[in-house]
Amino acid sequence: MDLSVVIPLLNEEGSIAELHQWLVKVLEVRELSYEIIFIDDGSTDQSWSIIQAIAKTDPNTKAVRFQKNYGKSQALHAGFLKAQGSVVVTMDADLQDNPEEVPSLYQMIQTGKYDMVSGWKKKRFDPFFGKNLPSKLFNYAARKTSKVALHDFNCGLKAYKNEVVKAIEVTGDMHRYIPVLVSNAGFLKIGEKVVQHQARKYGTTKFGSERFIRGFLDLITISFLSRFGKRPMHFFGSLGVLMLALGFLFSAYLGLDKLWIHPAGRLITERPQFYIALTAMILGSQFFVAGFLGELILRSKPQRNNYLIKEVLNLD
Numbered sequence: 001m002d003l004s005v006v007i008p009l010l011n012e013e014g015s016i017a018e019l020h021q022w023l024v025k026v027l028e029v030r031e032l033s034y035e036i037i038f039i040d041d042g043s044t045d046q047s048w049s050i051i052q053a054i055a056k057t058d059p060n061t062k063a064v065r066f067q068k069n070y071g072k073s074q075a076l077h078a079g080f081l082k083a084q085g086s087v088v089v090t091m092d093a094d095l096q097d098n099p100e101e102v103p104s105l106y107q108m109i110q111t112g113k114y115d116m117v118s119g120w121k122k123k124r125f126d127p128f129f130g131k132n133l134p135s136k137l138f139n140y141a142a143r144k145t146s147k148v149a150l151h152d153f154n155c156g157l158k159a160y161k162n163e164v165v166k167a168i169e170v171t172g173d174m175h176r177y178i179p180v181l182v183s184n185a186g187f188l189k190i191g192e193k194v195v196q197h198q199a200r201k202y203g204t205t206k207f208g209s210e211r212f213i214r215g216f217l218d219l220i221t222i223s224f225l226s227r228f229g230k231r232p233m234h235f236f237g238s239l240g241v242l243m244l245a246l247g248f249l250f251s252a253y254l255g256l257d258k259l260w261i262h263p264a265g266r267l268i269t270e271r272p273q274f275y276i277a278l279t280a281m282i283l284g285s286q287f288f289v290a291g292f293l294g295e296l297i298l299r300s301k302p303q304r305n306n307y308l309i310k311e312v313l314n315l316d
Helices: 016-029 047-057 072-082 099-110 128-146 162-167 174-184 210-228 232-261 272-300
Strands: 003-009 034-040 061-066 087-090 116-120 158-161 190-194 309-313
Touching: 003 016, 003 072, 003 099, 016 034, 016 047, 016 099, 034 047, 034 072, 047 061, 047 309, 061 072, 072 087, 072 162, 072 174, 087 099, 087 162, 099 116, 099 158, 099 190, 116 174, 128 174, 128 210, 158 162, 174 190, 174 210, 210 232, 232 272
Parallel strands: 003 034, 003 087, 034 061, 116 190
Antiparallel strands: 061 309, 087 158, 116 158
């Protein structure tokens, strides 16, 4: 199969049929073998009924329905597991991503120059202070922290080689940082394409202002995981060595001072340096224990999907 189009959605009953019709028209003109995979992330409107009706008449349309709303990351992860196309394209279901961009993204991957191509909404039809400005700040911080040179990390339009989506695990709210996950997995040929952004035609956005706070917290998390996710002892052990060294230095100073310099002075336990040394050594020991526990958990915890699928259409 040439192409898999993965579309996560939540309560998008107004746009699904129009999006499907438009997407099919674009793909059939290019004579591509394809599948369209809708991932219903626990919609409470008529989204699933509309998808069911589409799937009955179009065998290329497949769908997964979650038991409840788990989030966009889990929806993308489920779609990646099901995708069979040599190229996988993701897009949002709200018609703000233009289906006309899909063939060009596909062709960029087919050239072999890229493992992944991320869309860049250079011109956005969103409120400046509500979404544009925070998005620019967020993308700037993500670029500087991750060293991945993209202008728009969170654009829904992205294209991947199939082996790329099978190699990454998108959990939590990490859909914002898929390019970083891809880079950390060893796929370094990451490109970017300016794509057309459209004003929302139906419904309302599913993300509030709190997404920016969560986004920056996730940025800290993924920065840590990218550096120490496979070797937690390197991080906690370094802090442990620093704390223990500090504690031993203060202890040695107190011992030498008491034995040879001021033997008749105050008791060691009456001096603030004693408590600094004690606290530093306790913290150092705890950091070492945290590192060991992290290594044990990393090697013993089985990987599992953190969502429940309620229903599946046209998928094995």
